[in-house]
Each structure stands twice: as C-alpha cells, then as structure tokens.
Amino acid sequence: MSDPLKRVAIVGSGNWGSTIAKIIGNNIVKFNTFENEVRMYVYEEMVDGRKLTEIINEEHENTKYLPGHKFTPNIVAYADVVETVKDADILLFILPHQFVERTCNAIKSHVKPGAFAVSFSKGFYVGKDNTVELLSTAITRLLEIPCYVVMGANIASEVASGTFCEATVGARNYEHGQMVKGLLQTEEFRIVIKPDTEVIEVLGALKNIVAVAAGFSDGLGYGDNTKAAVIRLGLKEMVKFCEEFFPGHHPHIFLESCGVADLVTTCYGGRNRKVAAAFVKTGKDIKTLEAEMLNGQKLQGPDAAAEVKEWLKEKGQANKFPLFTAVHDICERRIEPTALIDALRYHPEFW
Ligand SMILES: NC(=O)c1ccc[n+]([C@@H]2O[C@H](COP(=O)([O-])OP(=O)(O)OC[C@H]3O[C@@H](n4cnc5c(N)ncnc54)[C@H](O)[C@@H]3O)[C@@H](O)[C@H]2O)c1
Numbered sequence: 001m002s003d004p005l006k007r008v009a010i011v012g013s014g015n016w017g018s019t020i021a022k023i024i025g026n027n028i029v030k031f032n033t034f035e036n037e038v039r040m041y042v043y044e045e046m047v048d049g050r051k052l053t054e055i056i057n058e059e060h061e062n063t064k065y066l067p068g069h070k071f072t073p074n075i076v077a078y079a080d081v082v083e084t085v086k087d088a089d090i091l092l093f094i095l096p097h098q099f100v101e102r103t104c105n106a107i108k109s110h111v112k113p114g115a116f117a118v119s120f121s122k123g124f125y126v127g128k129d130n131t132v133e134l135l136s137t138a139i140t141r142l143l144e145i146p147c148y149v150v151m152g153a154n155i156a157s158e159v160a161s162g163t164f165c166e167a168t169v170g171a172r173n174y175e176h177g178q179m180v181k182g183l184l185q186t187e188e189f190r191i192v193i194k195p196d197t198e199v200i201e202v203l204g205a206l207k208n209i210v211a212v213a214a215g216f217s218d219g220l221g222y223g224d225n226t227k228a229a230v231i232r233l234g235l236k237e238m239v240k241f242c243e244e245f246f247p248g249h250h251p252h253i254f255l256e257s258c259g260v261a262d263l264v265t266t267c268y269g270g271r272n273r274k275v276a277a278a279f280v281k282t283g284k285d286i287k288t289l290e291a292e293m294l295n296g297q298k299l300q301g302p303d304a305a306a307e308v309k310e311w312l313k314e315k316g317q318a319n320k321f322p323l324f325t326a327v328h329d330i331c332e333r334r335i336e337p338t339a340l341i342d343a344l345r346y347h348p349e350f351w
Pocket residue numbers: 012013014015016017018042043044065094095096097099120121122123154155156157296297298299300
C-alpha cells in the first residue's frame with residue numbers, strides 16, 4: 001500500500017504568505033505525494049465590506065495583501081487556525097513574528113503527530129521574562145515538532161510576479177528539506193538547502209535592522225557610499241553575532257541568498273528601509289508611519305532591533321554591536337538619527 005498523501009497548511013496570508021500560497025498552489029499538483037488542497041489561515045478582517053476569507057475563496061485573490069495575483073482554486077482560506085492545521089503534515093508559518101506565539105498556543109493540542117513546521121518569518125521571539133530565542137526554537141518548544149526555515153532575498157511582490165530569484169532552506173533532515181524544496185522551487189525561484197538552520201534564520205532577522213540603518217542614511221540625504229558602509233559594517237555585525245552565539249556554521253553560509261543577497265535587497269527595496277527614511281524626513285514615530293504607509297503590513301526591523309538589544313544586554317555584549325544598538329536607540333528617539341553616522345565613524349572596525 002502506498003503512503004498516505006501529505007497535507008500542507010499555510011499559517012499566515014500577508015504579502016509573503018500569499019506569495020508562497022500562489023507558488024505552492026501551482027507546484028503541489030505536480031506531485032503525487034501531497035494532497036492538492038492547501039488550507040491557508042487568514043486573520044479575518046473586512047475588506048471593502050466583505051470578509052477577506054470570502055474574497056479569497058470566491059475570487060482566488062488576496063485583494064488586500066497581494067492584489068493582482070490569482071491563487072489556484074486548491075488554496076482554501078480559513079479564518080479558524082485550528083481547522084487550518086488539523087490533519088496537516090507540514091505547517092508553513094508565514095506570520096509577522098509578533099503573532100507566532102499566540103498562534104502556536106491556539107493550535108498546540110491539534111497538531112498531527114509526526115508533523116513538521118517551516119518558519120518563513122523574520123524576527124526573534126521574546127518571552128514574558130524578556131528572554132530572546134529563535135522563532136524556530138520557540139515553535140519547536142511550543143508545538144513539540146521539528147521546525148526548519150526558509151530565508152532569502154525575496155521581496156514578495158517580485159517573487160509573486162515571477163522575476164528570477166533564489167532562497168535558502170535551512171534543514172538538517174534531508175527528506176524534509178527535499179519536501180520543502182519540492183513545494184517551493186520553480187524555474188524562477190531556485191532553492192538551495194543548507195544545514196546551518198540557526199544562522200540562516202538569524203541572518204533573516206538581523207538584516208532588517210541593517211535595512212532600518214540604510215533607511216536612516218537615505219533619509220538623512222547620504223548617498224551610495226555611505227549606504228555601502230552601512231551594508232558592510234552591518235554585515236560585519238551580522239557575521240560577528242553568528243560567530244559569538246551560533247558557532248560551528250559553515251563560513252560560506254553568508255554568501256547564500258539568506259546572507260549577503262537578502263541584506264542588499266532589503267537595504268535598497270523593502271518596507272523597513274522605506275519607513276526608516278520617512279522616520280527621519282517626517283519626524284513621525286515608527287508606529288504611526290507603519291499604519292500610514294503599509295496598509296496593514298507589519299514592520300520587522302525596529303522590533304528586531306529591540307529584541308537584539310535585549311539579547312546583547314543579557315549577554316553583556318551590546319558595546320560590540322554599535323550599529324545594531326544605534327538603530328534601536330534611534331527608533332526609540334533616545335538619540336538623533338545623525339548618531340548613526342557616529343556609530344559608523346567610531347565603529348570597532350576602525351580602532
Ligand atoms: N513581504 C515580504 O516581502 C517578505 C519576504 C520574506 C519574508 N517575509 C517575512 O514573512 C513574515 C510575514 O510577513 P508578510 O509580508 O506575509 O505579512 P504582512 O506584513 O504583509 O501582513 C501582515 C499579516 O498579519 C496578519 N495579522 C494582523 N494581525 C494579526 C493577528 N493578531 N494575528 C495573526 N495575524 C495577524 C494580517 O492579516 C496579515 O496577513 C514576516 O516575518 C516577514 O518578515 C516577508
């Protein structure tokens with residue numbers, strides 16, 4: 001008797017979640033190992049007087065978070081997260097990281113034995129006592145299942161449009177890694193599997209902090225040379241963070257899509273850079289700009305900067321990461337945006 005078909009569930013339906021749903025809806029029918037139907041958890045909201053789940057199931061489009069792109073009809077929207085994950089063998093977490101814990105708590109007694117998770121979210125998990133942990137570690141702890149990661153230079157709207165790009169899957173389990181690759185890879189979206197799961201995830205979170213710094217630099221009116229310095233010194237801090245706290249990874253991991261490529265993309269495109277530039281130019285606070293500029297989408301960089309500051313404080317290492325800590329202090333208005341340039345000028349790199 002052949003193995004039962006595996007069921008995939010997508011937890012999240014924002015800009016990236018909807019993009020991944022578009023890809024998987026097309027890809028999954030090519031395999032005879034997966035159920036064709038893919039349930040997608042949609043945080044319910046009204047859009048133009050209609051429920052978003054209703055719009056997605058009737059029009060096969062997420063008109064709020066990924067307008068202009070059609071899903072295949074096998075993508076089915078559910079407002080109930082427990083119904084979404086019930087019987088699923090593979091749970092793809094594509095939520096803004098702020099919502100991961102409460103979502104895991106809601107589903108934890110409904111996860112199928114033998115299931116595994118994949119996190120596409122960029123950020124850290126902060127516990128009630130301010131302890132900071134990787135999201136994949138938190139998902140594994142809360143759901144008691146393995147959790148792999150997918151990171152890369154992927155601005156969702158470009159991926160959805162099918163322009164060429166690549167991503168990195170972090171998985172030490174070969175069979176599971178291949179399944180994730182099979183679900184995601186297309187001619188235009190190429191996937192590399194690497195075993196350095198923790199570092200791959202950390203890079204995805206840290207690059208958003210550097211993108212905020214790049215946005216400050218743009219907002220202050222600096223040019224490409226300064227931004228290149230932000231990117232280089234930011235990358236140095238990213239590498240140092242990984243070496244200090246996640247030793248043992250392959251040094252070439254920084255050359256994968258999850259490393260330098262994602263960093264460059266985010267420092268030129270992406271919402272963190274855009275909002276940070278507006279923060280400097282308008283004098284408005286981050287939350288106000290997020291609400292005004294992003295149509296319900298969430299920012300990751302300022303939160304990641306706060307989480308990393310907490311992490312570094314706990315380890316007594318904040319002074320070794322002046323760019324990361326300056327970004328947080330600027331977001332909190334403890335220092336002026338121009339102090340970013342001091343963080344570059346007096347960086348330990350030049351001592
Ligand atoms: N958008 C991208 O280009 C991109 C690319 C790669 C990775 N990512 C990562 O993917 C993750 C998801 O980002 P996104 O772009 O899909 O989301 P998004 O910012 O586009 O959308 C926000 C989502 O959060 C949902 N939401 C709002 N309140 C909620 C609540 N209380 N509980 C649960 N959900 C709630 C909204 O319904 C919406 O689906 C993030 O960690 C992001 O860093 C995004």
